[in-house]
Amino acid sequence: MAALIRGVLEGDARAVARAISLVEDDRPELEALAAGLVEHTGGSCTIGLTGAPGVGKSTIAAGLVGALRARDLRVAVLAVDPTSPATGGALLGDRVRMQAHATDPGVFIRSMATRGHLGGMALATPEAVRVLEAAGYAQIIVETVGVGQAEVDVAAATDTAVVVLAPGLGDAVQIAKAGILEIADVFVVNKADREGADVLVRELRQMLELGTPREWSPPVLAVTATTGAGLDALLDAVEAHVAWARGSGALEAKRRARLLQEVAALAAARLRVELERALHADDALVADLLARRLDPRGAAARLLHRLDGAHRRG
């Protein structure tokens, strides 16, 4: 473990990869790893990149890596794949688009599944981000596919949430419906060279004007990731957001809330394992549930009561 911690702190890519595998599997060794890295965390900026399948998130991520390297920053990309419950695996097709950066030692690229992690993506992501922070990557891009909760989770887990859209992939009303107007810090309309891009940009701006006023007004940027057009403006917008968030105290507040929430969620996930064990062992409770003599709320109350009694006796 000491060697692994040293490897991560030295920015050794193999050590970083091994540490993230431990996160994926939620291994017990993580306690020592996390404790050994913690004082070296908190110094990076994180960018969340979300959007529906097909909008071009990976191409944008690859483009952002290039733009960040041109500014001489070390960059890590964490592509978070939603859990695939049956196989526990994740496809890595998008890695191909990153190959231009594969030999650059200032770039670390990793797809991550959350196969063994009790808390799923929402808890595995911040743990992996801390590994990357400790390894000295100044900018960390967290990319995930998803509309809805996945987007909200990634927005909460990163400093700047970039939501990517593309013409033809749902209209602005549906975007608003998914609840992402409120959580995005920057909007990107990718494939800006396609028909309908201008309309989408205009609709988004209108919806943002109609929505709840926020201290930070998210810009809506037109990008064509395949040609690189608009990527520098995107990076400028991200930096402007971080500068605002630092100055206003919003960044500190978000990071504090994020840490506290993570601790509570980790503790709850641990307790849930205990609860599930107690429930499966309680034949009478299960029988009452299945016979519809007891509803889940009543069953949860009974379970908590038992557990409390067990702790008191324990």
Place this chain on the structure above:
Amino acid sequence: MAALIRGVLEGDARAVARAISLVEDDRPELEALAAGLVEHTGGSCTIGLTGAPGVGKSTIAAGLVGALRARDLRVAVLAVDPTSPATGGALLGDRVRMQAHATDPGVFIRSMATRGHLGGMALATPEAVRVLEAAGYAQIIVETVGVGQAEVDVAAATDTAVVVLAPGLGDAVQIAKAGILEIADVFVVNKADREGADVLVRELRQMLELGTPREWSPPVLAVTATTGAGLDALLDAVEAHVAWARGSGALEAKRRARLLQEVAALAAARLRVELERALHADDALVADLLARRLDPRGAAARLLHRLDGAHRRG
């Protein structure tokens, strides 16, 4: 409360709507409501309808309602909107498409946000479904926007998971990436009259053949919801899945697992409130976290240790 329970059991739409509002807000009255309804639940079939924004889920839901009414079944549609964290609200734009059924007493349509519910959509949905079951709706359609976790949650919460796709909204590789090949019971390629629909149907079938073999092979159906083409075949496929699931024992196993998981999640959500309170009150722990002297895993362990001690003393 007795009047509300009676109203729900009589299938009174206003009582049902009020009960679901209680679920949305996670009101304390729910304990009595759930206990009063539980023996009348478990008799309905539930269909989950998920997919990215723009694939036409609502049009399919409206079409399914028509097809189910033609088979003389009472139908409820629960449109679950992902939480909108900033406003706590949800847009109801898609209800418009349901207006054809608005005056039919055999149809109940409801959009649901999960604004106050501790456990989010994953816990609010089954509670609302039980209200609809107790109200005598034989078929309950749960529609939600989402790719990834939202899809997995809805699949777990319903008997038959229908995943809707449309040409131009991401290719089959991206669909596989989102982990939904493993959780869908029926695939629908909507907008089958559009270019690319045939290719998408073929790609999906190929991916399913290449994937992990399952006892139930999910059919891939071409549907044009706007004209109604393919909707009857979709309903037949859902019924075939339910018949298979009943015969094989898969339905009973899924419902049992679902109930047990719900109880554990409800209990964990209750404990999490207690954990958050304890954490926010522990100034020393928060200070150590913020100063990066303590990592979240270590903090969670300390918090659990304290809570355990408090319970022992309590």
